[in-house]
Amino acid sequence: MSRITLFTDSRVPCPQRLLLTIHELGLQINDIREVDISKFEHKRPEILELNPFGAVPFIRDETYDPPLMLTESRAIARYIAQAYGSSDVSAALLPDPTNVVAVAKFEEAASIELTSFDACANQLVFEELFKPSWFNGETDAEKCKLLREGLVRVVDLLDKRLTDQQFMAGGKLTVVDLFFVPYMHHLVSTVYPTLLDSRPHLSAWWERITSRESYKHLFGDSKKN
Template structure:
């Protein structure tokens, strides 16, 4: 078994995949893609790895797949018997997992990634100063979403129920960047969200990945 990840340690999507690999206890090789040099847009990379010119890409014994959430689901399905079970098999629990995964993609990621782009990535990419009006709008919307999170998490330990799943893991990269850019109140100001956030950020898999540069 040879697993290779093509990506960047600074990439949120790459960190999502690396965290999953650690949760599953899988060994892997890492092939860095230098985003600052535009290696992800190289014609060979576009043809052979990722036609949209983004990262990460995972190659597993010759099988190739891209899109970070798809990669994470693939790893869980193929290596179900390894490490942490990250997607339940019971039909009801699976339904609640899919619900939680949809919550993350619809109610967290668009707002968190938008704030992080304005406050972190925009400057990193030399695209100017943050659009403060846009940040304020995104924060208002995300605050409303996190109020609902707090209600959900008052009844259960994790977003999909009582066990940690990919739905929780998917929050880690952008959530951590929110905290790093001074927006930790999304988590700290809500008791149930705070307890959940502390649980998921203290996992050894995330500790192993979060500070990689």
């Protein structure tokens, strides 16, 4: 049992990135506080006092004195993988820290996820899914056209990258694979169902991801949630 309190909105992609990591690690978090971002609860004074950035997820880990407060889904995922993950390097969700090349390729993959994939996928899913359904907003069609073009370039490159490696950072699953999952789920399930067609290596990676218990636990077994 960890001494972590998790502040989250389990329905949205950034917290889900962290939830996948928690599930992969088998980490027990009993104190989970749901913060409803559709009601702007993340902007309430008591939340802003804990996380001035006014975003979820964030954690408080009382293992330390003073407790460690940590924001940013990817940083939290890395932290819990290091602090609570397997000491067996092959099973860990992080690269072997003593292998400089493995760490470098991991950081390259982590940067690609953020600067290339998320830069398109995040905005496209927002425009076409969350903006109309959650915020009563109008999808910007011209913007979506450009985002789709950018996304196609990115997935072509990811498909190429996966030609001779099973996972985004190399031969084993790392947190970087999990960073891709929530937006990829929404793209493949609803926003852009043909995205993986004719991209065999990326499709095979997605099969590997969606057959994992962490994915099934979060999104169900249908891949169509």
